[in-house]
Amino acid sequence: ATWNPTELEDIYLPYKPKRKTRAEAARQKGLEPLAMIMMLQREPNLTAKAATFVKGDVKDAEDALKGARDIIAEQVNEDERARNTVRNQFSRQAEISAKVVKGKEEEAAKYRDYFDFSEPLKRCTSHRLLAIRRAESEGVLKVSINPDDEACIERLERQFVRGNNECSQQVDEATVDAYKRLLKPSIETEFAAQSKEKADEEAIRVFTENLRQLLLAPPLGQKRVLAIDPGFRTGCKVVCLDAQGNLLHNENIYPHPPVNKTGEAASKLRKMIEAYQIEAISIGNGTASRETEDFINSQSFDRQIPVFVVSEQGASIYSASKIARDEFPDYDVTVRGAVSIGRRLMDPLAELVKIDPKSIGVGQYQHDVDQTKLKKALDQTVENCVNLVGVNLNTASSHLLTYISGLGPQLAQNIVDYRAENGPFPTRRDLMKVKRMGAKAFEQCAGFLRIPESKEILDNTGVHPESYAAAKALLNLLGCKKGDDFSALTEKLNAYGLSKAAAECAVGEPTLLDIAKELSKPGRDPRDELPAPILRKDVLEMKDLKPGMELTGTVRNVIDFGVFVDIGVHQDGLVHISEVCDRRLRHPSEVV
Numbered sequence: 001a002t003w004n005p006t007e008l009e010d011i012y013l014p015y016k017p018k019r020k021t022r023a024e025a026a027r028q029k030g031l032e033p034l035a036m037i038m039m040l041q042r043e044p045n046l047t048a049k050a051a052t053f054v055k056g057d058v059k060d061a062e063d064a065l066k067g068a069r070d071i072i073a074e075q076v077n078e079d080e081r082a083r084n085t086v087r088n089q090f091s092r093q094a095e096i097s098a099k100v101v102k103g104k105e106e107e108a109a110k111y112r113d114y115f116d117f118s119e120p121l122k123r124c125t126s127h128r129l130l131a132i133r134r135a136e137s138e139g140v141l142k143v144s145i146n147p148d149d150e151a152c153i154e155r156l157e158r159q160f161v162r163g164n165n166e167c168s169q170q171v172d173e174a175t176v177d178a179y180k181r182l183l184k185p186s187i188e189t190e191f192a193a194q195s196k197e198k199a200d201e202e203a204i205r206v207f208t209e210n211l212r213q214l215l216l217a218p219p220l221g222q223k224r225v226l227a228i229d230p231g232f233r234t235g236c237k238v239v240c241l242d243a244q245g246n247l248l249h250n251e252n253i254y255p256h257p258p259v260n261k262t263g264e265a266a267s268k269l270r271k272m273i274e275a276y277q278i279e280a281i282s283i284g285n286g287t288a289s290r291e292t293e294d295f296i297n298s299q300s301f302d303r304q305i306p307v308f309v310v311s312e313q314g315a316s317i318y319s320a321s322k323i324a325r326d327e328f329p330d331y332d333v334t335v336r337g338a339v340s341i342g343r344r345l346m347d348p349l350a351e352l353v354k355i356d357p358k359s360i361g362v363g364q365y366q367h368d369v370d371q372t373k374l375k376k377a378l379d380q381t382v383e384n385c386v387n388l389v390g391v392n393l394n395t396a397s398s399h400l401l402t403y404i405s406g407l408g409p410q411l412a413q414n415i416v417d418y419r420a421e422n423g424p425f426p427t428r429r430d431l432m433k434v435k436r437m438g439a440k441a442f443e444q445c446a447g448f449l450r451i452p453e454s455k456e457i458l459d460n461t462g463v464h465p466e467s468y469a470a471a472k473a474l475l476n477l478l479g480c481k482k483g484d485d486f487s488a489l490t491e492k493l494n495a496y497g498l499s500k501a502a503a504e505c506a507v508g509e510p511t512l513l514d515i516a517k518e519l520s521k522p523g524r525d526p527r528d529e530l531p532a533p534i535l536r537k538d539v540l541e542m543k544d545l546k547p548g549m550e551l552t553g554t555v556r557n558v559i560d561f562g563v564f565v566d567i568g569v570h571q572d573g574l575v576h577i578s579e580v581c582d583r584r585l586r587h588p589s590e591v592v
Helices: 005-015 023-027 032-040 047-052 061-078 078-091 107-114 126-137 150-160 167-213 262-275 289-297 317-318 322-328 333-346 348-352 371-389 407-421 426-433 439-448 465-478 489-497 498-505 509-519
Strands: 095-100 118-122 141-146 223-228 234-239 248-252 280-284 305-311 554-559 562-566 574-576
Touching: 005 061, 005 078, 005 465, 023 032, 032 047, 032 061, 032 167, 047 061, 047 167, 061 078, 078 167, 095 107, 095 126, 095 554, 107 126, 107 333, 118 348, 118 371, 118 439, 126 141, 126 167, 141 167, 150 167, 150 439, 167 348, 167 371, 223 262, 223 333, 223 554, 234 262, 234 333, 248 262, 248 333, 262 289, 262 426, 280 289, 280 333, 280 509, 305 333, 305 562, 317 322, 317 333, 348 371, 371 498, 426 439, 439 465, 498 509
Parallel strands: 223 280, 280 305
Antiparallel strands: 095 118, 095 141, 223 234, 234 248, 554 562, 562 574
């Protein structure tokens, strides 16, 4: 009659097949009746009674009492009320403590904060707990969780010790032994697992929130982009992409030391910008990033071209992946990396879905948490973001399409193959011509696929095909015709009366409101406009930083204890949670 797994384990414990325990050995010697007599605590002459059990493997009365105490200790350990008593003490007062393993001080230098550490378990934050557990698994810290032992023993004694005779003293001794040898280690393991699970959940929550914000970063949109993967010795890899993100041209330039071919680099850049009508420049934020940005800003082109610095976290993972090899079989890793940097500017979501989310670098202790739960949560986040934004059916890669509700890898590939063979889809309905696309899959996926060029205005909104009739009925009801401006549709609907309109269009009120919102902004992107990061020109390296300077930067990672911000010096700066704002915060994501 329970749904609680812990409670279920407690009920089952007395029946669980046991290894050869001390109590089991005592039972085999025939000492269970003696344990029962002791538990009743009424026997006036226990020593004489114990002597009657001396036979076979039982050497003397003391040996008999010891065996009986082992049986009582096991009974105490298996008593559900006793276990809950100890559990309550753990949850109220347990302290987690860590000590450095002798002789491992050098090896454990990065865990110095935890060499002699202790704090209440319920106050230990997720990142501290995961750090301590990582150090423990590396074998450099000893970790334990302890309640107030005396209080635990006192409560157990109140439950099991009745009276003040020889039997009671034996039961008392057995109860203390049960607590120290059996109960405490067992409940400590339970709390260690529980606290780790809670810390995992918190770390996964932080990671998914950061990932969501990164995936929903504003896109530059379909522009012709020149992308640069900067470097010193090996030069800068430059690629030119068309508005759909296809690779048109690639080459190397060497504007920095030790090669210093500045003039040649400048003329190559000018030629590429003219030849491919480049509209924006994207630079990866790795080595030589600021120097490359300065070099480009010092050039004069025939028109104003915006320059953006984008995060290249995970670009190297993508460039060596199967997806990149399939896309660019004839190019090397460095060219693929530069393409990724350019596409991230055009549409971060479409590009970042190709990388394992763990490699994007926005988590904390992501390798220490439960990997199955982490993968599930991150995949769910990617899927939610892709479906929230919607996908252009005529430009999306098969990889991006797999994240759309109702589409698996095979169906996504079939869509891309159909597109390659028959050209772009004119309407959503044409999806039904794709091999293996059934009515159910169409119903699930169509609302998340956009076709901006379609004659059917609803094909560029989040309205699902099964609601098209309701949408058209709504437009007729409010006297709107094709070609009208629908931006004030929601106000018109409210003026007409929502419940009245819903009844006439034969749909629910929330659905009708959603339809009106979508129609008022066809093709809208829930992501904001893209602001360019403003970095100071006089700050390129650590040595350029001076106390008291004010800098604008880009938030790269938000974690429990603060925020990492890129201010353009190759190393993100940490703003500690206590410095993020003037009030007390539970988590930096409240304000950043």
